[in-house]
Amino acid sequence: MMLRQDSLIKGQVLPMLGARPRKALESMEQEGLLLAEEIRLRPGHSLLVQGGGREVWLPLTVNVEDLLETMNILSQYSYYAFAEQLARGYITVAGGHRIGVAGRVTVQKGRVAALAETGSINIRIARQVKGAGKTALPWLFSRGQLLNTLILAAPGCGKTTLLRDLIRLISDEAGLTVGVADERSELAGCYRGIPQLDVGRRTDVLDGCPRDQGLEMLVRSMGPQVVAADEIGRRADARALENVLAAGVAVLTTAHARDLAEARQRPVLRGLLAEGYFQRAVILGRREGRPEIAGVAELPGGKLIYRGEM
Amino acid sequence: MLRMLAAVLIVFSGAGLGFAVAEGFRHRPRQLRQLQFALTVLGSEIRFRQTPLPQGLQAMAAATGGPVGQLFADLARVLERAEGRSVSWAWQQVKPGPGLALASQDYALLANLGQVLGAGTIAEQGRQLELHMEHLRQLEQEAEQSRAANEKIWRYLGVFSGLALVLILL
Numbered sequence: 001m002m003l004r005q006d007s008l009i010k011g012q013v014l015p016m017l018g019a020r021p022r023k024a025l026e027s028m029e030q031e032g033l034l035l036a037e038e039i040r041l042r043p044g045h046s047l048l049v050q051g052g053g054r055e056v057w058l059p060l061t062v063n064v065e066d067l068l069e070t071m072n073i074l075s076q077y078s079y080y081a082f083a084e085q086l087a088r089g090y091i092t093v094a095g096g097h098r099i100g101v102a103g104r105v106t107v108q109k110g111r112v113a114a115l116a117e118t119g120s121i122n123i124r125i126a127r128q129v130k131g132a133g134k135t136a137l138p139w140l141f142s143r144g145q146l147l148n149t150l151i152l153a154a155p156g157c158g159k160t161t162l163l164r165d166l167i168r169l170i171s172d173e174a175g176l177t178v179g180v181a182d183e184r185s186e187l188a189g190c191y192r193g194i195p196q197l198d199v200g201r202r203t204d205v206l207d208g209c210p211r212d213q214g215l216e217m218l219v220r221s222m223g224p225q226v227v228a229a230d231e232i233g234r235r236a237d238a239r240a241l242e243n244v245l246a247a248g249v250a251v252l253t254t255a256h257a258r259d260l261a262e263a264r265q266r267p268v269l270r271g272l273l274a275e276g277y278f279q280r281a282v283i284l285g286r287r288e289g290r291p292e293i294a295g296v297a298e299l300p301g302g303k304l305i306y307r308g309e310m
Numbered sequence: 311m312l313r314m315l316a317a318v319l320i321v322f323s324g325a326g327l328g329f330a331v332a333e334g335f336r337h338r339p340r341q342l343r344q345l346q347f348a349l350t351v352l353g354s355e356i357r358f359r360q361t362p363l364p365q366g367l368q369a370m371a372a373a374t375g376g377p378v379g380q381l382f383a384d385l386a387r388v389l390e391r392a393e394g395r396s397v398s399w400a401w402q403q404v405k406p407g408p409g410l411a412l413a414s415q416d417y418a419l420l421a422n423l424g425q426v427l428g429a430g431t432i433a434e435q436g437r438q439l440e441l442h443m444e445h446l447r448q449l450e451q452e453a454e455q456s457r458a459a460n461e462k463i464w465r466y467l468g469v470f471s472g473l474a475l476v477l478i479l480l
Contacts, residue, residue: 018394069394076362077389077397077428080435114431 009033012095013125018069021047024060032056039123041067051125053286067118074099086115096126096189096196126189128197132158132291133165136282137174139296139306140166146176146226148245148277150299151254152263153284158291159254160186160230162284164199166252167228171200178203178252179224181214187230212240219247228252238268241277251278259283260302276300317480321472328468332461337411339457342450344378345420346443353439356432363397363428364389377409381420398424413453419445 013036014022024047025033035052042048043066047058074093075082085091089112090100103119105112140149149166153159164187171178182188182205188195190207199205204222206214211229218227227244229237232253244251257263260281264270272278278299285294285308296306348370355361355369364386371383381404388400401424406412412420419442426438 022393068396072392072394072396075428076364078356078360078362078366079429080356080432081360081362083431 008095008125008127009036012097013039013123016070016073016093016097016099016123018066018073020060021062021066021070024058025049028056028058037125037127039125040120041070041122042120043067052290067121070121071101071118083114087112089115090184092185092189092191094191094196096185096191098124098126098184098186098189100124126186126197127161128164129158129161130165130168130198132162133169135308136162136293136296136306137166137169140280140282141174142279146170146174146250146252147279148251149253149280149282150263150269150273150278151252151282151284152257152259153254153291154258155256156291157284157286159256159284161291162282162293163187163228163230163252163254164197167203168198168200170226170252171202176202176225176250177223179215179218179222179227179249180205181209181211181218181227181229182207183209183211183214184230187228210236212236215240215244219244219249224249226250226252230254231256233266233268235268238272241272245277260297273300313480317476320476320479321469324472324475325465325469328464328466328471331468332464334411335457335460335464337409338413338416339450339453341376341378341411342416342446342453344374344376345416346446346450348374348378348382349423349439349443349446353436356435356439360432377407380407381410397427400424413449416449419449 014025017025021041025039028049032049032051036049037051038049040048040050041062043062043064045062047060047062049056049058074091082091086101087105089102090098092098100122101115101118101120103115104117106114106116140147151159151163167178167180167187170176178200180187180199180203182190185207188199188205188207189197190205193207195203195205204218204224206218209217211232212234215227215229218224227249230253232238232241232255241251255263255266255269257266257269260283264273276299281297281299281302283294283297284291286292293308295304295308297303298305351370351373352366355366361369367382367386367389371379371386373379374382384404385400388403389397392400398421401421406417423442429435430438
């Protein structure tokens with residue numbers, strides 16, 4: 001495990017950075033580097049590495065040159081190839097890592113048209129934790145059928161990681177065809193349309209597609225038995241989910257909420273939960289800074305049918 | 311008889327030298343045309359395929375060949391190791407090969423091109439390339455004129471200096 005992280009960071013993440021921040025990271029203590037989840041570059045401030053529930057400020061004051069150099073590498077000196085993606089605020093690079101970018105944007109007709117100048121960069125390292133969903137998986141089936149499942153967690157507790165692994169397990173081990181609407185390129189980490197992370201061999205991904213449209217497109221075009229999408233919460237999502245249900249396709253999705261009680265207060269989720277849309281909820285938490293499955297609950301009642309080792 | 315032969319030989323070698331120098335003046339306009347062609351290649355790579363710059367440069371090099379193509383191949387190679395330093399920095403590291411017959415104003419234009427390569431959206435990049443092509447066309451016309459003038463001068467100079475030498479020696 002540690003070895004794989006090592007080659008991930010050294011092989012994919014470090015070469016994305018300009019010379020100065022790269023050297024600063026190389027001379028950082030190994031353990032912190034291997035736990036890194038996000039690397040933040042803000043001009044005038046120290047280089048920041050976040051991960052494993054802690055922050056490490058490195059002794060390097062980032063300057064504008066560092067940002068430009070990093071952007072040059074990330075874009076392969078080709079702003080034109082990424083302009084469209086940058087207008088959304090991030091780009092996904094080979095390996096599935098997501099580079100969030102803030103700065104001065106230009107607006108046309110009330111919409112963000114382009115990112116004109118880079119003000120700060122956040123590198124979110126895509127980590128696949130294979131096996132993260134293994135313990136929860138059996139609890140999501142009833143008589144061989146996958147139940148509509150909602151994954152609940154506070155930010156940073158590994159919702160996306162768990163969803164990705166469940167997709168992989170359902171595809172590879174349960175043998176179901178899965179369609180993924182990956183609006184923010186986080187689940188499959190697609191680079192030019194090809195998943196960079198392992199989402200299973202029976203999985204089709206619509207990358208960069210709005211969730212609601214993506215879910216319906218997948219049902220129409222790819223004949224999935226299961227569809228998956230990250231972070232539902234808009235009204236359009238609820239409508240799309242109802243259409244998916246009408247087509248007899250199981251749903252796997254996530255939402256921001258610490259527990260069921262909090263989820264029941266969210267406008268769109270409340271409706272879906274009250275109507276008994278979901279049959280299972282997987283609740284995540286953190287233990288010693290690491291994301292863990294807290295339990296699996298049966299819905300609509302909310303009774304815990306599996307309790308994690310927390 | 312022998313004298314006659316020597317005279318002819320001297321005239322011919324004089325003319326040969328003149329023609330050789332004149333030939334040199336043909337290189338610059340040809341290379342400026344190659345540069346325009348290379349920019350067209352990059353333009354369509356970017357517009358139709360959004361090819362990243364390093365691969366675009368390699369396509370330019372492959373399409374052009376010769377000392378002009380080598381410039382772009384070298385730039386692509388430098389960029390690979392540039393660790394994010396700017397394209398214009400990388401351009402400065404590229405040393406023109408011995409076969410290049412470009413003038414200083416041509417190099418100035420190329421340096422300018424290095425400032426804009428890869429920057430801006432597809433449309434902006436297209437406009438920049440178009441602008442530089444226009445400029446290259448002007449330089450090519452200039453080069454063509456100076457070729458026409460110099461070519462003649464050097465040819466005549468070659469023949470006449472051969473003749474002059476014969477007259478002196480006779």
